[in-house]
Amino acid sequence: MNKHIVSAAEAEIYALSEGWWEAILMDEEAETMDEDIQKPQECVAGTQEFYDINWSRVELAHRQDQILTVTVVGMNNHGLIVQGQQMCGFLPASHLIGLTRQERLRERRLALAQYLGRELKVKILMFEPCSDRVVFSERAALAHAGRREELFETMREGMVVEGVVTNLTHFGAFIDLGGVEGLLHLSEISWGRVQHPAHVLQVGQQLQLLVVAVNQQNGRVSLSLKRMLPNPWETVAQTHCIGDVVSASVTGVTDYGVFVRLPEGVDGLIHISSIDSFRAHCNSWQPLHPGQCVQVRIVALDAERRRLGLALVCVE
Numbered sequence: 001m002n003k004h005i006v007s008a009a010e011a012e013i014y015a016l017s018e019g020w021w022e023a024i025l026m027d028e029e030a031e032t033m034d035e036d037i038q039k040p041q042e043c044v045a046g047t048q049e050f051y052d053i054n055w056s057r058v059e060l061a062h063r064q065d066q067i068l069t070v071t072v073v074g075m076n077n078h079g080l081i082v083q084g085q086q087m088c089g090f091l092p093a094s095h096l097i098g099l100t101r102q103e104r105l106r107e108r109r110l111a112l113a114q115y116l117g118r119e120l121k122v123k124i125l126m127f128e129p130c131s132d133r134v135v136f137s138e139r140a141a142l143a144h145a146g147r148r149e150e151l152f153e154t155m156r157e158g159m160v161v162e163g164v165v166t167n168l169t170h171f172g173a174f175i176d177l178g179g180v181e182g183l184l185h186l187s188e189i190s191w192g193r194v195q196h197p198a199h200v201l202q203v204g205q206q207l208q209l210l211v212v213a214v215n216q217q218n219g220r221v222s223l224s225l226k227r228m229l230p231n232p233w234e235t236v237a238q239t240h241c242i243g244d245v246v247s248a249s250v251t252g253v254t255d256y257g258v259f260v261r262l263p264e265g266v267d268g269l270i271h272i273s274s275i276d277s278f279r280a281h282c283n284s285w286q287p288l289h290p291g292q293c294v295q296v297r298i299v300a301l302d303a304e305r306r307r308l309g310l311a312l313v314c315v316e
Helices: 008-013 018-025 055-063 105-113 147-154 274-282
Strands: 070-077 079-084 088-093 121-128 134-138 161-171 174-177 181-185 206-215 220-224 245-254 257-261 265-271 293-302 307-315
Touching: 055 088, 070 088, 079 121, 088 121, 088 161, 121 245, 161 181, 181 206, 257 274, 265 274, 265 293, 274 307
Parallel strands: 088 134, 181 220, 265 307
Antiparallel strands: 070 079, 070 121, 079 088, 121 134, 161 174, 161 206, 174 181, 206 220, 245 257, 245 293, 257 265, 293 307
């Protein structure tokens, strides 16, 4: 497999910035003063003792990839507040081993409440002294101490790795690589258009992925699923030309048109003007919906920019 050269535009996508942790923290914000947090009587969140964090101790534990023991002292809708020796922080529900995904908020809260007062083995996933934030992971502690360093010593761009989907967000999926958390960006899931990772991936799903970027200093890895397959845009111009009528399936409906996918795996847009024109001459028009099969005519094709313009011919 040829190693992919990351372009300037792609480099911007893979910039390992604050957005990396958006999915881990989600909207819980890991704040111990959140009014939504429940806590046992013996722990008074908000006291100076609770907030004191030895950042040298935290940095050492993270650098050495230590397995720590913490006690659950509080919770909110998205995870647990935990406290250990000279440190405290947040443990997202997605990083708990024994917690199954609860669809209803009440079920989720009841499940998280069972952890109050318990001791857990964890690793530090990330920390930010400037915002008094430490994020822990019970799942990461399944790998032995020092495993993260071992992985980063051998992991290189262009490698194929195996991982398990641990969390899905609007901008991508987080993948457990056996001691390191990697990000599969939304744009790297498929050569076709994906509106949300949950439409094609599941938590717990095992995947083979290509390593696109490695930042050992920040402990972050960018991954690609689509690059495990040939790029269909490289051949679409050879197999199709303007005027061709082809079959396609609807993948998304917007105010400005309908997205459809050709059998090769590339997505194109049927502009709303084409749909309006077709509807004007159709006696029994029904709105298009995802999964529906249609016949389309290619009216514009720019493989280099990955643009495919289509006109609606008939609805199957």
